[in-house]
Amino acid sequence: MRIRRRPNVDTKQLNENWQPRLYVRLIILVLLIAYAIAFILENRTAVHVHFVFATASVSLVWLILLSLAIGLIFGILLAQLERRRRRRAG
Numbered sequence: 309m310r311i312r313r314r315p316n317v318d319t320k321q322l323n324e325n326w327q328p329r330l331y332v333r334l335i336i337l338v339l340l341i342a343y344a345i346a347f348i349l350e351n352r353t354a355v356h357v358h359f360v361f362a363t364a365s366v367s368l369v370w371l372i373l374l375s376l377a378i379g380l381i382f383g384i385l386l387a388q389l390e391r392r393r394r395r396r397a398g
Contacts, residue, residue, distance in 0.1 A: 351368040
């Protein structure tokens with residue numbers, strides 16, 4: 309005769325508390341933060357930026373982030389212009 313032991317932890321409650329998506333998101337967030345810190349530390353040297361009439365010395369990480377921001381802004385503006393052009397044509 310087998311005696312079935314009841315576990316101390318209710319498995320249904322354990323399954324309800326387990327949220328794999330939350331843990332995946334937390335792991336991805338930690339990895340992104342670690343990558344951002346490494347990116348900043350690797351690109352903190354100062355570089356000279358030559359404009360037409362002036363020269364500026366700026367940290368490389370700020371130059372990269374500024375270029376990214378300008379590219380994003382122009383990309384969004386171009387997408388809006390394209391959407392407006394399609395609405396008028398259609």
